[in-house]
Amino acid sequence: METTMSVRHFLDLNDAGGDALAAMLNDAQDRKAARASWPKGKADADRPLADHVLAMIFEKSSTRTRASFDMAMRQLGGSAMVMEGGSMQLGRGESIADTARVLSRMVDAIMIRTDDHAKIEEMARHASVPVINGLTDRSHPCQIVADLLTIIEQGKALPGLELAWFGDGNNVLHSVLEAAGIFKFNVRIATPAGFEPDMTFVEAARGEGATVTLTQDAQAAARDADVIVTDTWVSMGQENVENKLGAMQPYRVDDALMALAKPDADFLHCLPAHVGDEVTQSVIEGPQSCVFDEAENRIHAQKSVLLWAFGKL
Ligand code: CP
Ligand code: NVA
Numbered sequence: 001m002e003t004t005m006s007v008r009h010f011l012d013l014n015d016a017g018g019d020a021l022a023a024m025l026n027d028a029q030d031r032k033a034a035r036a037s038w039p040k041g042k043a044d045a046d047r048p049l050a051d052h053v054l055a056m057i058f059e060k061s062s063t064r065t066r067a068s069f070d071m072a073m074r075q076l077g078g079s080a081m082v083m084e085g086g087s088m089q090l091g092r093g094e095s096i097a098d099t100a101r102v103l104s105r106m107v108d109a110i111m112i113r114t115d116d117h118a119k120i121e122e123m124a125r126h127a128s129v130p131v132i133n134g135l136t137d138r139s140h141p142c143q144i145v146a147d148l149l150t151i152i153e154q155g156k157a158l159p160g161l162e163l164a165w166f167g168d169g170n171n172v173l174h175s176v177l178e179a180a181g182i183f184k185f186n187v188r189i190a191t192p193a194g195f196e197p198d199m200t201f202v203e204a205a206r207g208e209g210a211t212v213t214l215t216q217d218a219q220a221a222a223r224d225a226d227v228i229v230t231d232t233w234v235s236m237g238q239e240n241v242e243n244k245l246g247a248m249q250p251y252r253v254d255d256a257l258m259a260l261a262k263p264d265a266d267f268l269h270c271l272p273a274h275v276g277d278e279v280t281q282s283v284i285e286g287p288q289s290c291v292f293d294e295a296e297n298r299i300h301a302q303k304s305v306l307l308w309a310f311g312k313l
Contacts, residue, residue: 008309009124010132011117013141013178016308021145021182023313024304028149031075032300040071047077048312054078055103056134057112059085060236064271065134065142068298069111069306076303081107085114100126109309115237130309137171137237138198143270144175146301147229148183150294154266156226161185164225164261166218166251167278168244169197172231172270177201181208188213190221192247218251222260228253228288229268230278245277254280258288266290 009015016024031044043050054073056066066082073080085091090099100123103110109130112120117138124131133141148158163180165173169191177197180187181204189197193216196202202212215221222228233248234241258267267279267289275281284291307313 007124007128008130008311009127010130010141010305010309011120011124012133012139013144013175013182016305018182020308020313021148021179024145024301024308025149025152027307027313028145028297028300028304029152031303032297035075041074043077044075048307049073049076049078049108049310052076052078052108052310054080054109054111054306055083055107056080057083057085057088057090057099057110057114058134059090059112059114060135062113062134064295064298065111065113068146068302069134071299072302072306075299076306078108096122097126099123100131101128104128109306132305132309135171137235139175139178140172140270141175141178142298142302142305143172144179145305146294146297147176147268147270148179149297149301150268150290151227151266153293153297154290156266158183158185161227162188162225163227163229164188164190164221166190166221166228166230166253166257167195167248168231168233168235169195170231170235173197174201176229177205177210177212180210180212181205184209186211186213188215188221188225190215190218190251192216192251195244195247218257219260222257225261225265227266227268228258228261231270232272232274233278234274248278252278252280253283255282255286258283258286264288268294271295 070080104127111132111134113134117136205212230253269291
């Protein structure tokens with residue numbers, strides 16, 4: 001059995017912790033600023049991951065995660081390969097343990113997007129190279145590093161921030177809650193009954209000193225918020241959603257909801273968006289929307305996650 005003791009896996013934000021995440025956010029800002037006018041494929045001057053290869057396994061669709069990790073590796077001087085889960089032997093029943101051990105002999109790190117979070121934990125148990133969570137049904141930590149970077153770029157401090165979440169209590173919200181515990185910001189969650197987040201994440205954030213409010217009153221959640229966040233009402237892999245769509249209607253982010261937040265409140269959405277469902281056209285295309293900065297920041301954030309995983313931050 002290969003030892004995995006000293007490997008830095010990034011399955012959730014707490015794997016890195018507050019000091020490392022703060023270092024990642026600083027490094028991401030510095031690297032982004034240093035290459036502001038460069039072609040996107042040009043490597044950073046120090047090429048810190050020269051000769052390193054990342055394998056990216058996708059058992060679900062992706063645009064941003066795929067493109068940002070590929071570009072992140074190029075900009076750090078390394079490269080990435082995409083492995084579609086369905087065309088791997090993994091898709092025909094090869095074990096996660098064997099996949100992890102084989103890839104650990106061939107590449108320098110593994111990023112995986114999958115359904116059951118237990119699969120990524122199994123991958124990490126057997127990999128002797130870093131394993132990075134590119135989204136599971138339970139969490140999406142890489143997205144939230146990009147979201148925190150976007151909030152900071154908007155001139156907002158994380159401690160004490162009032163973030164309001166609308167719609168589904170899903171994987172992305174779980175990582176928001178983890179971040180709230182780490183950076184001590186407050187989260188108001190407006191969901192229909194039955195679509196609340198996993199209370200484990202709520203209690204953990206509260207245990208770290210964050211104020212987390214759960215409500216069915218969208219207007220109350222929006223009032224004087226610094227950041228308004230939503231996500232698709234139907235996540236990848238979810239089925240039988242007819243009742244859910246009906247229940248979600250009062251939680252659409254529209255101009256009236258935005259007007260209740262602070263005048264300089266930012267709108268975030270990890271994308272892909274379903275305009276007309278969780279957000280209106282006028283909000284996502286409006287002056288408070290940061291969604292394309294947020295999408296671009298996936299590259300800058302993923303670079304910092306990779307550097308941390310390789311022990312360079
Ligand atoms: N936000 C996000 O993870 O996008 P993709 O599904 O396109 O990777
Ligand atoms: N909650 C969404 C996020 C997509 C990036 C999903 O899991 O499909």
